[in-house]
Amino acid sequence: GIQVEQSPPDLILQEGANSTLRCNFSDSVNNLQWFHQNPWGQLINLFYIPSGTKQNGRLSATTVATERYSLLYISSSQTTDSGVYFCAVAKTSYDKVIFGPGTSLSVIP
Amino acid sequence: EAQVTQNPRYLITVTGKKLTVTCSQNMNHEYMSWYRQDPGLGLRQIYYSMNVEVTDKGDVPEGYKVSRKEKRNFPLILESPSPNQTSLYFCASSREGLSPGELFFGEGSRLTVL
Numbered sequence: 001g002i003q004v005e006q007s008p009p010d011l012i013l014q015e016g017a018n019s020t021l022r023c024n025f026s027d028s029v030n031n032l033q034w035f036h037q038n039p040w041g042q043l044i045n046l047f048y049i050p051s052g053t054k055q056n057g058r059l060s061a062t063t064v065a066t067e068r069y070s071l072l073y074i075s076s077s078q079t080t081d082s083g084v085y086f087c088a089v090a091k092t093s094y095d096k097v098i099f100g101p102g103t104s105l106s107v108i109p
Numbered sequence: 110e111a112q113v114t115q116n117p118r119y120l121i122t123v124t125g126k127k128l129t130v131t132c133s134q135n136m137n138h139e140y141m142s143w144y145r146q147d148p149g150l151g152l153r154q155i156y157y158s159m160n161v162e163v164t165d166k167g168d169v170p171e172g173y174k175v176s177r178k179e180k181r182n183f184p185l186i187l188e189s190p191s192p193n194q195t196s197l198y199f200c201a202s203s204r205e206g207l208s209p210g211e212l213f214f215g216e217g218s219r220l221t222v223l
Binding site: 033035041042043044045048086088096097099100101102 | 157
C-alpha cells in the first residue's frame with residue numbers, strides 16, 4: 001500500500017520563527033489533507049489540498065502531486081501552534097485514507 | 110454549526126461491560142468512519158460506511174461493531190471491551206460517498222478499559 005513519511009519527526013521553535021513541514025508519499029494520490037492535533041487531542045482540519053497552493057492566515061500549504069510531496073508552512077509561529085501535524089492521503093476514490101506518522105511541534109515563548 | 114459530535118468524550122469501564130460510543134454529523138455527509146489512535150501506532154481505521162446500510166471493515170475491526178441505520182449517525186459498539194481497546198477514538202465524516210474526500214473529525218472519545 002501507499003507509504004507516507006513526514007519530516008522532521010520533532011521540531012522545537014522559538015515563538016515568532018517560521019517552519020516548513022514536509023509530507024512525502026510513495027504513489028499518486030487524489031486526496032491529501034493536513035491536520036493539527038492540539039495538546040488536548042482534537043484533530044483540526046488545516047487544508048484539503050490534493051494539488052496546488054492554499055493559504056489561511058499564517059499557514060499555507062503546497063502539494064506537488066507529480067513529485068509526490070506536500071509542504072506545510074507556518075509563519076510567525078505562536079505557542080498555540082504546538083501539537084502534532086499529520087498529513088493524510090488516499091490513492092483513489094475507493095481507497096481508505098492513510099495517515100503519516102506526524103510531526104510534533106513545540107513552540108516555546 | 111457544522112460538526113461531528115461524539116459521546117461520551119471520556120469513559121472508564123470494566124472488561125466485558127458492553128458500551129456504545131455515539132457519533133452524529135449534521136452536514137448530510139455520506140461517508141463516515143471510526144479511527145483509533147494509540148501511541149506509536151498512529152491513527153488506524155476501524156470501520157467505515159459509504160452510505161446508509163453500507164459498512165465495511167478497516168484495518169483493525171476485531172472487537173468492534175458498527176451500524177448505519179440513518180445517514181447522520183454511526184455508532185461504535187464494543188460488545189465485550191478488553192484492556193487492549195483502551196484508546197483515543199475518533200469519528201469522521203466526509204461529503205463524498207465513494208471518495209473519502211475532505212474528512213471532518215469529532216473531538217475524540219478517550220476510553221479506558223480496566
